[in-house]
Amino acid sequence: MIYQISVFLENRAGQLAEVTGLLAENNVNLRAISIAETTDYGVLRVIVDDAERASSILLGQGNVMSMTPVSVVEVPDRPAGLADVLEILSEKEIDIEYMYSILGNGGEKAYMVFRASDEAKFEAAIKGAGLALATKADLGLK
């Protein structure tokens, strides 16, 4: 299971640097990052090499955060690679809450992190279309 860490960020200068700085100090490697924001606050979503350790570090510093299981899909690295995947999900009427890209472990494949409103349905659709779900090893995660 791949876990995403989400952290509450106030919309003010330096908030993001505080979090990334804290992870850097503790030698945690960021593999993917995405931010969703409103005018007043934001949610930082990251995937790190060691989610357990990162979360205890963040909690120790009083951050509000959550760990959420996410699906990472191996997307064909060619024009329309992502478009094809989204087409399949659209046909099956699967609602995507958010998605962002993530680094692979040195290979030539492209990977996308997905958060679907119905994870089970999402997984079935991906597998049914002959697409692969990435493992921790594919992404260099502990």
Place this chain on the structure above:
Amino acid sequence: MEKRYYQPEIETASYEQIRAWQNERLVKQVKHVWENVPYYRKKMEAKGVTPDDIKGVDDLHKLPFLTKDDLREAYPYGLMGKPLADCVRIQSTSGTTGKRVVAFYTQHDIDLWEDCCARAIVAVGGTNEDVCHVSYGYGLFTGGPGLNGGSHKAGCLTLPMSSGNTERQLQFMTDLGSTILCCTPSYAAYLAESIKERGIKDQIKLKAGIFGAEAWSEEMRRDIERELGIRAYDIYGLTEISGPGVSFECQEQTGMHINEDHFIAEIIDPETGEVLPEGSKGELVFSCITKEAFPLLRYRTRDICVLTRKPCSCGRTHVKMSKPMGRSDDMLIIRGVNVFPSQIETVLIEQGYQANYQIIVDRVNNSDTFEVMVEMTPENFSDSLAKIAEMEKKLVAALKAMLGIAAKVKLVAPKTIARSEGKAVRVVDKRKI
């Protein structure tokens, strides 16, 4: 301005006469309360006072105080002086922890309250030639009903506009030639601005405004007077005592005459409860000597002000109070509505937030802004922005339901709310009043 009074024989009575009325009415009222309000009788007994000890105003200090806590404890019927069957009206205002204050009125009480409001309207020049435009809220809030009744008694053509819907307010104001405007000072300022924006000042026939239910400065008075081309007068009151019209300004605009034939005012030291001499700054305390259904004695308003008996050029002889200069509790008045920090705390806990918050009140363009900073909690956090927004919306709605006015919620990271000496600063009031 020509000197006009609604009840000249009362409003210009000699001090001796006023004192004689007060002595007689207080003695009668204490007896009425002793016999009909067990809650207060117990307080008197605890202090070792009986009606026989109260022979006039000089003995008033012997009576126990009532506070908002008493109203909460006695909610809803515990302080009534008449059976419900004799009552015809309920009005209400915010309480300290979400339980509202409800006040009851007999028809006689309504009559006297409306007389007080009529005195205020006549004092600013209101006659049967005037169109009195009442933009206070109508409903549980006393502002609308009080001035509405007073306007009838003063003989004005009454426009019961209630609050909000500025477009409609301006249309009636221009089409029907409103001459006296009654609303909160911040709404008056807002209307003035809207009139300016639309360039319709030449169609406005207003000559006077009666503005109360919230604090306003002399500077704000001058702004409103200039922008609307009127004279702006203050009016004071509280639901517990009756509503607007407990005191009102005359054309001298140097303080509000308290209707002393109905309400005895005292200034006390808020710490010790000791009565202070005339001219001292302290907490204003009222005793209702003519009210039947809700006859509060020595009710502590928590408003800090000064009383003066200096003769007034308007000819009125009733004592004048200054504008309230502050509060001896933590109540805020925002857009005319009473807000207690404890109410916000109650909502936050109900909604799963920490009771760690900060209220920021400011006045921008003569209108109050109201923001509540709330620390995010793990329970209310989600990786989905939509879910956080949904929780935030729920909180905004719950605050509105509790307070009666809308607050802007600002979610902040935990432990970011400023603390001084380890104690969180709950209220930051940036308004300069």
